Amino acid sequence: MKPTDFATYLTEFLSIYLPGQKNASRNTIASYRDTFKLLIRYCQEQRDIPVEKLKMSMLTNGLITDFLEWIEKSRKCSIATRNQRLAAIHSFYRYAQYEEPSGILHFQKVIAIPIKKTSKPSVPHLTPEAMKLLLSQPGKMTSKGRRDLTLLSVLYDSGCRVQELADLKVRDVVLNNPAVLILTGKGNKVRRVPLMKNTMTLLEHYIQENSLDKPWKSDYPLFINKQHNKLTKEGIAYIISQYVSLARKISTIVPEKVMPHMFRHSKSMHLLQAGVNLIYIRDFLGHEDIKTTEIYAKCDSELKRKAIENAYPDLVDSNLPDWNKDAALLVWLSNLK
Incomplete structure (x- = not known):
């Protein structure tokens, strides 16, 4: 046929x-x-x-x-x-x-069939306190706990997409000064993101503990499962859900459902709240268009309030007179029907 x-x-x-x-x-x-x-x-x-x-x-x-x-x-x-x-x-x-x-x-x-309009939801993210609580859940006394702590820290600190994390190979970790992570994103675009000192230390210990520092292992997956295959997106989501359950027993500041992409959103919001320029955040996240990055600025109402306060003088006088001292007004109000 x-x-x-x-x-x-x-x-x-x-x-x-x-x-x-x-x-x-x-x-x-x-x-x-x-x-x-x-x-x-x-x-x-x-x-x-x-x-x-x-x-x-x-x-x-x-x-x-x-x-x-x-x-x-x-x-x-x-x-x-x-x-x-x-x-x-x-x-x-x-x-x-x-x-x-x-x-x-x-x-x-x-x-010509048009895209259907929909309301734009706010960007789901964790507060710094919630993220700190979540990252404190993996146990450091077991190899699995240390792996999970390293994995979650890299996911947050690099602001990477979950697939970018799953695709990481040992050679993508550069621990020289300055320490960077080489990420391959959408459209096979490669970017280098800096790693903070604590995350660099975790990665260094993790690589040494799992004997990944051998030259012939440079193309090995950085994070693997029990079957020694690279972790999948679903596997990473499952790991996160386990520690979310533990964290919520301590405090409900951690949302009931935390998806892997929320780590990326959280890092972006925290950078923005720390005063980092949107252009840098765009490059850090691997966005092609600054408009994609601007969604974080639009969602941060506290940042908007501070920007407005800094831009305009305080014209509104918040000092109100004490109406209790105006006897004539009080009598008039009492007789009002």
């Missing part, structure tokens, strides 16, 4: 265009792949269209809109997830319109 145009374009989009021309990361490609797995499932289950007969002409803007509604209502996905799926479809159709110019009108109708 001859492959359909949809099968041909999708295969080339995922296997050639994204990794080769766009230099997309494995995570981006996996996310896009999952979008089309869902779309194919929708066509099979809801439209009774078998995958081997699915053509580009069938994937109209009306079908795509219905698919997005199905994601949101039937699968109970958030608007953010819906928009993420639509972004993947938009990218695919932009690719397709260059491959098949004759279908450009059909493709642009799909590209």
Whole structure:
């Protein structure tokens, strides 16, 4: 059976265009792949269209809109997830319109489907006190506890994404002065972030304890599980949840649910509150656009208040007269009906 145009374009989009021309990361490609797995499932289950007969002409803007509604209502996905799926479809159709110019009108109708507006939630993060409590939970008397303490400290101190942490290799840790961590982020972009003295010491002891300082081990994963494989995102999330439960027995300043990305948000907010310039924070986090970093400034109401106080003189007089001394006014108020 001859492959359909949809099968041909999708295969080339995922296997050639994204990794080769766009230099997309494995995570981006996996996310896009999952979008089309869902779309194919929708066509099979809801439209009774078998995958081997699915053509580009069938994937109209009306079908795509219905698919997005199905994601949101039937699968109970958030608007953010819906928009993420639509972004993947938009990218695919932009690719397709260059491959098949004759279908450009059909493709642009799909590209014109708008992103659904949603309220922007505040950035979930931990206070410095909550983070300090959480980082104090791993036991230092066991090798697992020392590994977990090092892992959580690196996750916070470097402000890295959880996948960047999972992908770390021994050679990515540079303990010379100044100590830095080499992170490979989205789009395989590499950045070097400085490490604070305490985190550097933890890493130094961890590497020595696990004999990772041998030259032939430079490409070994930095953090591994019991099966001696590198930790996964889910594995790191599980480790965090264990210590969140312990910390909450001491104080509820630690939220009930702490996701790995909250360490990154927390580091960003703490840097901002310490007066670090947004440009530096942008580079530290590996953001391409300063607008992405500005979300932290928008969420910190105390920082806004201080900025306003410093920018304007105190024009409002907060000294109020003592109305109790005004007998005439008190009599008038008492007689008021």
